Amino acid sequence: MWWKNSIIYEIFPRSFKDSNGDGIGDIQGIISKLDYLKDLGVDAIWLCPVYPSPNNDSGYDVSDYYDIWDELGTMEDIEKLIVEMHKRDMKLIMELVANHTSDEHEWFIESRKSKDNPYRDYYIWRPGKDGKEPNNWLSAKLGGSVWTYDDNTDEYYLHLYSSKQPDLNWENLKVRQEVYNIMRFWFDKGVDGFRMDVINKIAKAPGLPDVERKEGDKRKYLPCEEYYENYPKVHDYLKEMNREVLSKYENKLAMGQTSGVTPEQAYLYTGEDRGELNLFLQFEHIDIDRGSNNKKLPFNALEFKKSLAKWQTAMDGKLWNTLFFGSHDTSRPVSHYGNDKKYRVESAKMLATILFTLKGTPIIYQGEEIGMTNVRFESIEDYRDIRTHNVYRERYLEGGEKLEDVMQDIWELSRDNARTPMQWDDSENAGFTKGKPWIKPNPNYKEINVQKSLDDSNSILHYYKEIIKLRKSNEVLLYGDFRLIFEDDPNIFAYFRELNKKKVLVITNFSDKDIEINLSREIRKIDNFKLLISNYEVNEANIESIKLKPFEARVYEFGV
Known part of the structure; x- marks a missing residue:
């Protein structure tokens, strides 16, 4: 089970690196950056869709599962990517979009x-x-x-999504066999696994009944997730998929996108005795400040840490989590959870400290390792995301909300925050392309880019490398139990990882204020410790009482 000890890096190919000057990232661009990723400490790449697509929804509307999108490359390119990754002892996780196809399929x-x-x-x-x-x-x-x-x-x-993304009928055995054939095709090419897009939505309630309308509810259409999200029949399909395909191949990963799951439901998908998937992706901590109709709510650090802690200890530790704060569908973590202005570097390092010291498989989304931030396009015309344009239409053009309120939420929540070009250097278009990029780069690329980060020994990028090495070399961080402390503190997220009488203590300050904490109740023996990593210089001779700076993070080891 290589995925338990791996660092996964998600790539949105259109925005990663353009090799031919057409303004669109491509597979050859990814190949050119494999050594960069290997040096970062990446073990596997999760590649967003590279199949032919009309691009109604960024490639998640597939028109041919057996070919490569010509603007991203060729079949020879993907075969070369697989070979070059395997040379570097890296694994490739492809996207499997099996709930729906393009209407042009x-x-x-x-x-x-x-x-x-x-x-x-x-x-x-x-x-x-x-x-x-x-x-x-x-x-x-x-x-x-x-x-x-x-x-x-x-x-x-x-179609649960766009009208150009009709849902497949998984009740039809022929459809399921088609999906299994697609999986076999790519496994036989050497692909090491699949991230399965909205796989928990493939089963629908028999008869597709109306949602019962509550008295006084005059909405024309009603939320209906109970009829398709995590519907029990999905487990029959996934068990069949496992029997027919996954069990026939050695050491292949099945990672499912499973929004809306409880811990008990997540176990049904991924329990080692279940014969379904290996990893699940849940979004409770991501959606904690997202209201209805794509409205941004105030971020609550206390709710955030309690959500993370809940999943760390759920099912008596039987769950193996995926750990991620960003993706191609979310805001930039340093803008979402941290402070992307005065404390961008400190808060990005703090978030990395949490990401790599929790129990589970960490996933980095491209650009997080240099602290890329949300973008703030003034014109809706500069946005490319279909959901962003739908929000603008529904809330402003049709709903009559104030433009400034709608745009503020778009600046906070648009998926394009994660899809601006990767910022490689301070040359034109951030070194992403020599042509006209398909979406504008974030204007801050002159200050935030890979080259500048490589040249700065105190950069976020170097901190990522350091803490990834620490994680991989410390068995407690890989397999230790989790125990939350300062449970009700609204600013402090602190916890122990414990294994075989060894302890690691992680302390983070989720605020822009100086905070003093007392550890005497938590640590009986405080003279046998070692500082493993921190995002500020630390001079304290003891840790009974600690003064934390804004967004400070420290990791201590005990029993050494």
């Missing part, structure tokens, strides 16, 4: 031709009801109905 093109087409049942078609959609389900991510009418056959098709 050949299966759907055939499916919509007629009701008796052999591919009709590959998707979920229904006649209208009372002159309207088949049910009152709301699209949670894009708003509006989950149904689109197709006049060619006078029926509606289901």
Whole structure:
């Protein structure tokens, strides 16, 4: 189970590195940066979709699972990437988008031709009801109905996401076999695993019933996650997938995106006795300050740490977590949880300290290692993300909200915060491309970039390298139990990791204030300790009473 000891690095290929000057990142660009990633301490790359796509939703609308998007490269390029990664003892995790396809996939093109087409049942078609959609389900991510009418056959098709992303019908055995064939194809190419996009949504409630409307609720469409998110039938499908494919290949990773799970549900997906997946991705800590209709709520550090702590100890420690603060779908962590102005360096290092000292598999999203921040485009025209434009349309153009309020939430929450080009150096377009980039770079690339970070021994990048080495060399950080202390303190996130009478103490200050803490109640023997790493210079001779600076982080080892 190599994934338990690995550092995973997520790459959004369009924004990572452009090798041919067309303004779009590509596979050859990734190959050119493998040594950089290896030197960082990365063991595996999770690669966002590189399959052909109309690009309605950044490649998550796949039109051909057996080829490579021509603007990203060729099949020869991906084969070379696999070879070059394996030379460096690195593993490749591809994206498996199996809940839906593009409406330009050949299966759907055939499916919509007629009701008796052999591919009709590959998707979920229904006649209208009372002159309207088949049910009152709301699209949670894009708003509006989950149904689109197709006049060619006078029926509606289901899409939990964009109308250009029709949902596959997993009740159809032929569909499931198609997915398993796709997996076999890429495993046989040498791919080491899959990150499975919204895999917990492939099973829908039988009959697709209406959501019961509460008295006085006049909304046309209603939230309906209970009818498709973590629906029990999903486990039958994943067990079959495991029997048919995963169990036939040695040491291949299945990592599932499982939003909305409880710890008990997460165990059903990934328990070693379950025969389903290996890792799960849950988003409770990510969504803790996201309100309805994509509105930003105040960040609460106390709720954040309690969420992380809950998952560390859930199911009596039987769960193996994935650890991540950012992704291609989220804000930049240093902007979300830290202070991206006065204390950008300190708070980015503090977040890294937490990321690499919790129990689980850490995932770095590209640019986190140099403290890349949210972007603040003044014009909606500079944003590329479909969800961002939907928020702008629904809340400002159609909803009549104040433009400044809508834009403030977009600046905080847009997925494009994570999708601006990787900032390699201070040359034009951040060294990402010699052409016109598909999305503008963050203007702060002159100050925040890889080259400058490499040249600065106190940079966030060097801190990442140091703490990754520490994690890999310390068995307590890999496998030790977790115990939270200062549980109700709104600013201090501190905990022990304990294994075989050895202890590691992690202390972080989640505020921009100086804070003094007393550890005498937590540590019986305070004269046998060693400072392993910190993001400030530390001079204290003892640790019974500690004065923490803004966003300070320290890691101590006991029993040495």
